[in-house]
Amino acid sequence: MSFFLQTHIVKPKETLEQIAAMYQVPDVEILKLYHYQNVPKNTNHLGTTLLAGQEIFVPDRKEIEKILQIRNQRIEEKNFLTNSLIENDTFLPHFVKINHHFIINIKDFSDDDLNNESHIEVHLKYLGKQEQHYVFSYHKKLISVNGEQPDLKIYELASKCTQCLFPVEFEIDEKGKIRNLINYRKILNNWKKIRQKLQHEYQDSYSLDYIDDVNDSMDVREELIETFNKDIFLQFIFASYFKKFHQGNVEINERLTEHLILFQSQYSISVDEHEIYINQHSQCTDSRSQQEIINHIKAGINQDNENELLESEITASYHLDKNDKILRQAHVTIESYLYNMKERREIKIEMK
16 A cells, blocks of 8 residues: 555544545545545444544545546446347336326328327326236326317217226236236226216217227227227337347337238337437238228238238337336327328327
């Protein structure tokens, strides 16, 4: 040990922060590290309260630079290992920390003309794990349509029909797909009560047909599960998860949009100091005709007119926090040519 080490004798009521500032040491941790590297006795500890007359070893500028260099090198090595793990492993968030509200803005265009713009608020909360499935609570509320409260009859009826669904509790599998509705019986019982009220309140044939269609979906658990799997928010909040990245890339086949169209998707992931960025490009590879897709039926055995196959692609970008890997913001664009008309949907998801 050098005989020319700089020391400081503590005065009454002095703090480590004051001493560090006095000697232009960037932070207390550097002061403590240097002290413990050079203190001759292991009893000379630096507690929250210093003792008057206590000797503290203080680094000079050269030693401070050396400590900072080693610290930065270790941070870089840790970041490199962390980033490498993210870019070469199955990507999963810290599910236990998911308890957030999100705002979704959806714009629908036909041949570049804006048709509708909707604002939706959702709440997603992680409840735990059952066997290999992750359990969530989900609540969804339509805030506005084209900047106004949704007061049209169709929106009013739809809102009343779906109020029994939320909050829904569901399980998702290792691919991010809903496999079970935990509170299905409760939803079904609520729907039966609401249905009776609606059938008395709405007497026109259109409304009664709509209620019957909803009842058909409610009455079969598998159909209701499929309805939630078509949910745009749930599709894209989980889009970046459960994928095995290799050197920052992955390619998979998956079904997306409210029609569950088959896409071939490519995802790329990159990481900086605070955020994770994921980009998606998906190309439609569905063998069904446009009419089969709209009617949600399987592809016909004989495809007479290949021109009827759907042209569609999805581009998306996701920004996630590096610490918890939870989505903070997403931008999704879905473009399709449906019967020679260009349909475009722009979706923006932001954590509230």
